[in-house]
Amino acid sequence: MKKVGKKVLVYLCFYLGLTLLFSALMLGSYLLPDYNIRGHIAESIGQLSLEGVGYSPFFQQPSATLDTHTDALMLNIAFNKGKNEEQRTLEKAFENSFYEDNKSAITALETNTKTTAYSNHEYSRYWHGIQVMLRPLLIFFNYSEIRYLLMFVVIILLGIVFTMIGRQLGTKYGIALAITVCLMYITLIPMSLQYSSIFIVTLISMIAVMVLYKHHLQKYIAFLFFTIGALATYFDLLTYPLVTLGLPLVLAVLLENKANKGEKKVLSFMGFIIKLGVIWAIGYGLLFFTKWVIASIVLKKDAVTLAIEQLLFRVNGNERYPVNRLEVIRNNFDYFYIPTARYILAVVAAIWLVMLLLYKRERKEMKVWLPLIGIAIVPYIWYLAFAGHSSIHSWFTNKIQAMSIFAILSGMFYMIDETKIGKYINRKKGGN
Numbered sequence: 001m002k003k004v005g006k007k008v009l010v011y012l013c014f015y016l017g018l019t020l021l022f023s024a025l026m027l028g029s030y031l032l033p034d035y036n037i038r039g040h041i042a043e044s045i046g047q048l049s050l051e052g053v054g055y056s057p058f059f060q061q062p063s064a065t066l067d068t069h070t071d072a073l074m075l076n077i078a079f080n081k082g083k084n085e086e087q088r089t090l091e092k093a094f095e096n097s098f099y100e101d102n103k104s105a106i107t108a109l110e111t112n113t114k115t116t117a118y119s120n121h122e123y124s125r126y127w128h129g130i131q132v133m134l135r136p137l138l139i140f141f142n143y144s145e146i147r148y149l150l151m152f153v154v155i156i157l158l159g160i161v162f163t164m165i166g167r168q169l170g171t172k173y174g175i176a177l178a179i180t181v182c183l184m185y186i187t188l189i190p191m192s193l194q195y196s197s198i199f200i201v202t203l204i205s206m207i208a209v210m211v212l213y214k215h216h217l218q219k220y221i222a223f224l225f226f227t228i229g230a231l232a233t234y235f236d237l238l239t240y241p242l243v244t245l246g247l248p249l250v251l252a253v254l255l256e257n258k259a260n261k262g263e264k265k266v267l268s269f270m271g272f273i274i275k276l277g278v279i280w281a282i283g284y285g286l287l288f289f290t291k292w293v294i295a296s297i298v299l300k301k302d303a304v305t306l307a308i309e310q311l312l313f314r315v316n317g318n319e320r321y322p323v324n325r326l327e328v329i330r331n332n333f334d335y336f337y338i339p340t341a342r343y344i345l346a347v348v349a350a351i352w353l354v355m356l357l358l359y360k361r362e363r364k365e366m367k368v369w370l371p372l373i374g375i376a377i378v379p380y381i382w383y384l385a386f387a388g389h390s391s392i393h394s395w396f397t398n399k400i401q402a403m404s405i406f407a408i409l410s411g412m413f414y415m416i417d418e419t420k421i422g423k424y425i426n427r428k429k430g431g432n
Contacts, residue, residue, distance in 0.1 A: 018287065044143030360417065
């Protein structure tokens with residue numbers, strides 16, 4: 001009991017530290033001078049207006065739509081007018097207000113830059129950690145230039161992830177990840193503030209998992225997943241946050257299996273997955289609730305009740321947005337697995353089947369497959385739980401299934417014994 005109590009105390013201190021850090025970073029971003037920020041936001045309106053809401057470049061698919069609506073909203077919040085002239089910076093930092101005109105997020109942003117009207121709407125239920133990155137960047141760059149920078153960040157991080165996966169696990173898992181990010185429309189992710197923030201958190205989390213295992217520090221893996229959940233809450237506006245759990249978790253399972261030389265039992269793996277999933281959920285949910293409490297204290301109003309009302313809407317929908325949970329799953333599935341993707345995956349499955357018949361692992365080594373299937377099921381539980389949100393926003397919530405395909409492909413590729421392929425190639429070379 002003393003050991004459990006000590007661990008709870010450590011997590012509590014860690015949680016308080018994250019809360020202080022998140023709050024300080026948010027306040028610091030709002031203390032930055034607004035002049036250059038507002039100038040670059042005004043420059044950005046032309047690009048947003050050109051694209052409009054619902055812009056789908058290249059692919060003309062609903063799941064390939066850029067979230068210019070939310071990007072415009074983020075810029076609107078970054079404009080930082082506040083509710084009135086007397087409003088304190090601390091209140092602005094936790095109210096996250098913006099101007100709304102009941103037309104579109106882009107026209108509202110344009111109106112906000114051209115009028116003296118103060119903000120008339122608030123968004124206090126989220127942390128809006130994206131402002132910690134966005135407002136400093138807006139001092140020097142406009143929206144299009146920030147997209148360009150995000151492209152560099154995403155590609156460099158992906159390069160690091162692929163390199164580390166190749167070295168620690170093998171090229172085949174890099175291929176599994178490459179297929180996964182292509183299904184997520186990787187070319188579009190850096191073009192959206194909304195998409196790139198949660199994707200960057202995911203990539204950094206994957207790197208962190210591999211660093212822990214590389215240096216034999218996996219005893220800290222639970223703390224890492226608590227932090228990942230907290231970061232997902234901080235930076236995300238409920239796009240596809242579960243990806244920050246799923247992709248790192250697949251790597252953790254593969255690396256845990258490697259560290260234990262394939263001797264870990266299936267039930268132990270299931271317990272490992274459930275433990276990390278629960279800890280991630282605690283980090284995610286606890287920091288989410290904490291923002292509501294802080295907003296209530298700072299703003300002197302009941303932000304918690306307002307947030308819970310929105311949460312219930314995300315779960316069950318309402319009369320205007322009724323929910324059919326099975327329809328929600330089908331829509332998200334169809335958006336993610338478009339016909340072309342299904343053809344590609346069918347070819348991958350056919351090649352895999354041939355390789356499996358020729359180079360199959362021993363049956364006793366296949367125990368990782370079942371735990372990975374467990375990970376693959378989680379998005380569909382999420383869709384059932386948050387059916388309201390997953391119905392209205394299925395054009396981007398469908399990307400939660402990235403964790404499903406990465407888990408399934410990793411499990412499939414794990415079944416193939418690459419050492420047998422190597423022996424076959426060596427025999428052929430020797431024969432020649």
